[in-house]
Structure formats: C-alpha cells, structure tokens
Amino acid sequence: MSEGTRGGQPVPTEGSLSASLHTQSELVWEGLHAHPFLRELSGGVLPLEKFRFFIEQDLLYLPEFTRCLAMGAAKSRTEAELQYFTAQMQGTLGMEIPNQRRILGRLLELGAEDHAGGLGMAPANVAYTSYL
DSSP: OOEEEETTEEEEOTTSHHHHHHHHHHHHHHHHHHOHHHHHHHTTOOOHHHHHHHHHHHHHHHHHHHHHHHHHHHTOOSHHHHHHHHHHHHHIIIIIHHHHHHHHHHHHHTTOOOOTTTTOOOHHHHHHHTTO
C-alpha cells in the first residue's frame, strides 16, 4: 500500500486499506478539527476559564487512567506487556500529572479562578472514566 502526500501529510492511495479507513473516518476527523474548543485553542482565543476547566478535568481523569494501566499491568501475560503498562504508568504519574499541575498553577497565576479541585468530575468525564 503506497501513499502520496498532501501538505506534507501522508494521503492514502486510492484502493488501499489505508484509503478505505481514511474515507470512513473523514467526517469524524473533520468534526474533531471543527470543534469549537480546538478552534479556539489553536487560534489563541480560548478563554482562560475553559482551559482551566479542561486541565482540572484532566487532573481528575489521569489517576483513573493510571488505575486502568495498573489493571493492565496486573493482567499482563508477558514481560513485554508488563514493561509497557508500567512505563505508561510511570510516564503518567511522573510526567503528565505533574505537568498538568504546573499548567494549572500557571493558569491560576494568569487569573483563572481557583476551585481547589472542589468542582469534582464533570458528567462527561465520569461517563468516560466509568468505561476505562
């Protein structure tokens, strides 16, 4: 299966499995890129409070994700699987969560409202993490 390029990005060649999958997902891809949050973020006009909310929700999500990874590690059948899950856990706990805390701190310095984690998980976040 060969691919061409468009704007420096790979574009599947007509008739390939990649082309078929690309076609099937094109509407979803376009919808994701048209989402107001992403448009505002990429345009540099996302309100500070929206970004703070996103980071706070991510900080509530990430421990749940890490617990899911821990279950994967516990159920690993090979050493390679165990290494994968533990590496992902270490990255989330050691890098991603601390990074999001730093970003939240910076947002608060910039004037975002401090909820001190008191808002809890938003319904969409609860729904998502319930299926991890």
